[in-house]
Amino acid sequence: MPESTVSTVTVLVVDDEPHIGNIIRTRLEQDGIAVHLAENGVEALSTLARDPAIGLLVLDLMLPGMSGIDILRIVRQDARWALLPCIVLTAAGQDAQLREVETLGVAEIMTKPFSPRRLLARVRAYTAPDVVPHDVGDAGAL
Numbered sequence: 001m002p003e004s005t006v007s008t009v010t011v012l013v014v015d016d017e018p019h020i021g022n023i024i025r026t027r028l029e030q031d032g033i034a035v036h037l038a039e040n041g042v043e044a045l046s047t048l049a050r051d052p053a054i055g056l057l058v059l060d061l062m063l064p065g066m067s068g069i070d071i072l073r074i075v076r077q078d079a080r081w082a083l084l085p086c087i088v089l090t091a092a093g094q095d096a097q098l099r100e101v102e103t104l105g106v107a108e109i110m111t112k113p114f115s116p117r118r119l120l121a122r123v124r125a126y127t128a129p130d131v132v133p134h135d136v137g138d139a140g141a142l
Contacts, residue, residue, distance in 0.1 A: 009055030009127040010034040014044040014071065015089065016063050024058065027116045033127055041066025045074060048081060056126045057086040058119070061097055069097060072104045085126045089114065 011028055015021045016039045025035040036051065038044040040063055048054055057075065061068035068088065075081040085107040090098065098109060108122050 008053070010036060010051060010053040011056045011058060011123060011127065012036045012038060012044060012047055012051075012054045013058045014038045014041075014063065014068070015058075015060040016040060017060075020060075023116060024119065027120055028123060031120060031124070033123065040064055041071045041074075044071055048075070052080075055084070056123060057081075057084055058089065058123070059086055060089045061101070062091060069100055069104070072101065072106070076104050087119070087122055087126075 011033055013021050013024050013028075013035055015024070015037075018039065021037045021039070025037055028035050034053070036047050036054065038047050042065070044057075044059075048057075059068045059071060063071070068090075072086060072088075075084060075086070083105075086105075087108040087110060088098075088101055088106050089110050089112055090101075091112050101109065107126060110119060110122070
């Protein structure tokens with residue numbers, strides 16, 4: 001793999017379904033992208049706090065305990081992560097939650113089931129070496 005395609009940004013994937021998290025991690029790591037997995041909100045926030053290289057959050061909305069929306073609210077209120085790009089993964093039919101998520105400044109919303117290839121393309125858009133990290137303001141204009 002050419003050196004220019006290797007990302008220096010780490011992606012945090014938060015999904016309570018281990019098989020989905022592992023599929024995402026495997027696909028991203030095959031493309032040279034470092035990945036942390038978290039299965040719940042406590043793990044996600046702890047991982048964010050200890051790794052400043054995290055430059056993208058891939059977040060499932062339906063999580064046990066703390067929901068994806070709860071995590072996103074906390075992330076947006078913390079100056080360290082307020083502009084962290086976030087790709088939300090959601091099941092179809094969560095329209096009320098999606099409206100709230102959109103007000104919290106997400107970069108992308110992907111409906112499950114999703115194509116790992118399409119997710120990789122979206123992740124690349126936010127982790128490529130020439131992309132300025134944490135630019136949520138224009139994230140929808142890709």
